Amino acid sequence: ATDSCSKMLKYRCSGCMAVGKSLNSRNFSKLLHSCSYQCDRHKVIVEAEDRYKSELRKSLICNKKILLTPRRRRRLSNEF
Amino acid sequence: MFQGHRGWFCRSVSRDLRQFWVTEGGTICDSQAADFLFSCDASHPDTLRIYQSLDYIEDNATVFHAYYLSAVANAEIRNSVALGHFILPPACLQKEIRRKIGSFIWEQDQHFLIEKHDEV
Numbered sequence: 090a091t092d093s094c095s096k097m098l099k100y101r102c103s104g105c106m107a108v109g110k111s112l113n114s115r116n117f118s119k120l121l122h123s124c125s126y127q128c129d130r131h132k133v134i135v136e137a138e139d140r141y142k143s144e145l146r147k148s149l150i151c152n153k154k155i156l157l158t159p160r161r162r163r164r165l166s167n168e169f
Numbered sequence: 170m171f172q173g174h175r176g177w178f179c180r181s182v183s184r185d186l187r188q189f190w191v192t193e194g195g196t197i198c199d200s201q202a203a204d205f206l207f208s209c210d211a212s213h214p215d216t217l218r219i220y221q222s223l224d225y226i227e228d229n230a231t232v233f234h235a236y237y238l239s240a241v242a243n244a245e246i247r248n249s250v251a252l253g254h255f256i257l258p259p260a261c262l263q264k265e266i267r268r269k270i271g272s273f274i275w276e277q278d279q280h281f282l283i284e285k286h287d288e289v
């Protein structure tokens with residue numbers, strides 16, 4: 090994939106070029122990430138989404154920890 | 170054109186566009202089973218649920234603006250429309266993205282698409 094990406098025109102990356110049946114909501118993000126060249130539009134969108142995802146991931150892990158730590162749980166149940 | 174594809178539609182998507190999907194051979198199913206996730210409003214609760222899902226966090230779910238379907242309907246060569254231009258990012262990111270790259274393609278096309286719909 091990387092080779093064909095680099096051959097693409099200046100402002101069109103694989104995210105722009107990919108047309109047709111194989112693409113969908115399940116593989117699109119991975120396709121963009123695997124391409125070494127991203128056009129400005131896709132780069133900005135991917136960067137923003139990646140940041141959003143990593144924040145979500147962090148907050149998920151945090152939530153889990155809070156729920157799983159027994160002492161914390163006890164404290165919570167005393168408080169309420 | 171969409172034969173064999175399963176689509177999920179946020180309730181923000183108009184009936185016309187869902188109908189087009191079905192007419193073209195697509196089926197409609199829940200978000201877990203779908204290959205295609207369509208929405209017209211990133212802040213709609215249906216779509217927000219996708220953005221908070223594990224699938225989304227793990228890069229297994231991209232939401233596309235359902236105007237992709239009207240772009241396909243209006244294109245001379247139907248499979249020439251690039252799906253990748255219709256990514257719909259979470260609403261909280263849109264302002265920042267717009268500042269960097271200008272308006273989204275689905276915003277630019279909106280006028281034309283709405284006009285087209287009124288005629289039908």
Ligand SMILES: [Zn+2]
Binds near residue numbers: 103105106128129130
């Ligand atoms: Zn691109």
